[in-house]
Amino acid sequence: MAAAKPTEPAPLRGSGAAVAASQRAFLLPPQKPRRIRAGAIRASPRSSSSGSPDELPAALLPNARRLRRRDGCGFSLGIDLGEARTGLAVGRGVTLPRPLTVLRLRGQRLELMLLDIAHQQEADELIVGLPVSADGSETPQSNKVRSVVGRLAVQAADRGLRVYLQDEHGTSIDALEFMISRGVKRSARDVKSDAYSAMMILERYFSSSGQGAKIVLPKQPELQGKLIAKSRQDAEF
Secondary structure, eight states: OOOOOOOOOOOOSSSSHHHHHHHOOOOOOOOOOOOTTTTOOOSSSOOOOTSSSOOOOGSSSSSHHHHHTTTOOOEEEEEEESOOOEEEEESSSSSSEEEEEEOOOOOHHHHHHHHHHHHHHHEEEEEEEEOBTSSOOOHHHHHHHHHHHHHHHHHHTTOOEEEEEETTTTTHEEEEHHHHHHHOOHHHHHHHHHHHHHHHHHHHHTTTTTOOOOOOSSSSSSHHHHHHHHHHHHHOO
């Protein structure tokens, strides 16, 4: 596809604490009581105030978990968000994900382009890399990514697309080693590295069966209901 034209970088808005709080404060539609399965994925990246995060409805499980259950699912769009460049990859878990492209966009233009590309690639979920330290603790860059993803999740839910955060620690090194092993020339590595990093984010996501993926939901109950209804419809289809 044609390379997107760069735009002037815009500062990311919102404090890390406020963004993280908005991503935790969601209200899922009432569910019938049911037994919690062992190893069930949880709805929030962090525990709730009661110390026990809520279980996700089956319709909001990531595709990597659905594959194990043999539920219907589409493709997954891997996203490596950067300050100036955003790498993309696509996969379905059956074979190795493939690098897609690198965008040089920021702000709303980037968010809309990501949703358009997800539609073009028949993806029903977005897997966004979350930068963390080696010990798993979050960094100032983590807060910036959460800020972008918080806005993205609102627009994605309106289109029936799920958004998850996936630990991306070390994926840049993995991407470099993979490119070298495949004989990618040094000049091409600089151009394609972000797309290959997104590919490694997806590879980690699928190889771990989605156990580390944390969903990001908008606070609006109507958007959550729309997202659940669309996910159920896609699975049945």
